Amino acid sequence: MNKQMINNLMRCWSVAIVSLLLLAGCSKEDSLEEMTGVENGGEVTLIFTASSGITTSSRTVLPGSENAQHVTDVQLYIFDPTGSCVASENVGWTEHFTTGGGQLPTTTAELHYRVKYKCTPDITYTFLAVGRDGASSTTYNFPGAITVGTSLHGLNATLGAGVDWKNMRESEFFTGKTELTPTQSGLTGKVDLYRRVAGVMGWFTNVPTAATTIQIVLYQNQNKSVPLLPLEQSPIFKDFVDDKITEGTGNVLVEISVTAGHSNTDRFSKGSYVLPVAAPPVVDSNDYTLKVLVMDAGNNILSTRRVKLKADDSLDSSTGSGTGIIDTEGAYRFPIIANHFYGIGTALAPVDLGDDGSSDIVITVNPDWDWKDNIEWQ
Numbered sequence: 277m278n279k280q281m282i283n284n285l286m287r288c289w290s291v292a293i294v295s296l297l298l299l300a301g302c303s304k305e306d307s308l309e310e311m312t313g314v315e316n317g318g319e320v321t322l323i324f325t326a327s328s329g330i331t332t333s334s335r336t337v338l339p340g341s342e343n344a345q346h347v348t349d350v351q352l353y354i355f356d357p358t359g360s361c362v363a364s365e366n367v368g369w370t371e372h373f374t375t376g377g378g379q380l381p382t383t384t385a386e387l388h389y390r391v392k393y394k395c396t397p398d399i400t401y402t403f404l405a406v407g408r409d410g411a412s413s414t415t416y417n418f419p420g421a422i423t424v425g426t427s428l429h430g431l432n433a434t435l436g437a438g439v440d441w442k443n444m445r446e447s448e449f450f451t452g453k454t455e456l457t458p459t460q461s462g463l464t465g466k467v468d469l470y471r472r473v474a475g476v477m478g479w480f481t482n483v484p485t486a487a488t489t490i491q492i493v494l495y496q497n498q499n500k501s502v503p504l505l506p507l508e509q510s511p512i513f514k515d516f517v518d519d520k521i522t523e524g525t526g527n528v529l530v531e532i533s534v535t536a537g538h539s540n541t542d543r544f545s546k547g548s549y550v551l552p553v554a555a556p557p558v559v560d561s562n563d564y565t566l567k568v569l570v571m572d573a574g575n576n577i578l579s580t581r582r583v584k585l586k587a588d589d590s591l592d593s594s595t596g597s598g599t600g601i602i603d604t605e606g607a608y609r610f611p612i613i614a615n616h617f618y619g620i621g622t623a624l625a626p627v628d629l630g631d632d633g634s635s636d637i638v639i640t641v642n643p644d645w646d647w648k649d650n651i652e653w654q
Contacts (some may be wrong), residue, residue, distance in 0.1 A: 318395035319462035323385045347407040351419040354393050355402040359428040363393035390428025395458040402428060407450035407469045415439055415447035432517055435500035441521045445548035448473050451504050471615040472502055476529050479621035482540045482630030484578055490532040491569040495562040497526030502551045513611045516552040543626050553612040558603045567608050568637055570629055579633025583607050583620060586638050617642040623636060
């Protein structure tokens with residue numbers, strides 16, 4: 277080997293050594309073992325994201341149509357390739373943001389969480405996250421509703437045994453999932469949470485003098501279960517569980533007390549969370565999804581109004597909506613869909629209940645619960 281070749285090789289080795297040093301110096305906290313994955317095999321880091329405009333608090337009543345949630349805890353469930361739960365972990369949502377005197381975020385925020393469970397590299401796992409408030413923890417028995425050994429297939433959130441069904445009116449929760457195949461060098465994934473309940477709210481004015489109660493009622497008793505993960509929503513709506521409450525008043529979604537001696541300019545409003553419900557079938561005798569009832573002190577009905585979709589609403593099945601079934605009453609028959617807000621009137625334009633009750637009420641359905649309005653909760 278001549279001198280020129282030796283010099284060239286020495287220069288190449290020098291470059292290689294410098295490159296290795298630069299690589300090793302990329303992070304002063306990373307050891308060579310961490311970089312090569314010797315100790316990180318199967319490690320997973322998840323990023324939980326809260327979108328801009330979302331707020332968090334312990335308040336669980338439905339304040340209105342603004343995109344606000346009240347998550348206080350996020351539970352992570354890990355399922356192996358067979359769909360069996362192998363681990364359950366609290367990601368420490370509240371602790372992460374409030375430690376040291378901090379506040380829960382009101383704008384876009386991310387939580388990076390290193391999964392404690394040691395995944396086997398090159399095997400695909402499902403990571404299911406459930407974000408809940410204080411009310412839903414009791415109402416739907418989270419986090420204990422899912423334990424090690426629970427199957428992911430057909431997994432539902434269900435009203436807890438012995439829990440008053442009316443608690444559902446004040447309980448919201450969110451879910452999201454991702455499927456990841458960890459490698460020897462670890463892996464980072466992202467989980468976005470979406471609301472699995474709907475919201476129904478009404479604003480009313482010019483209420484008859486004899487009225488003591490305003491009710492927003494469903495055509496059937498509401499369901500007490502919902503798939504934890506979204507199912508098909510169109511053209512055939514399948515994102516619900518036909519599991520009805522058995523109590524006689526289970527169809528009352530919202531109940532508003534009217535103060536005695538009220539004037540015709542007084543405004544009354546209230547809202548509730550509700551689990552998804554399919555639209556009444558065309559052959560069903562029910563020609564509505566929602567009605568507004570005005571009642572007196574003796575529970576006599578003073579007026580009844582059907583709720584109707586506004587023109588060109590995508591939920592209107594009058595034209596068949598791709599199903600081939602034409603329903604002339606389709607504007608009155610629509611599903612209650614998770615993460616949709618059903619507004620009967622608004623704070624600025626409440627529904628006038630002073631006529632003879634023969635007129636229909638037009639509802640505004642907001643599909644992503646991101647509509648902003650001047651909301652007042654009473």
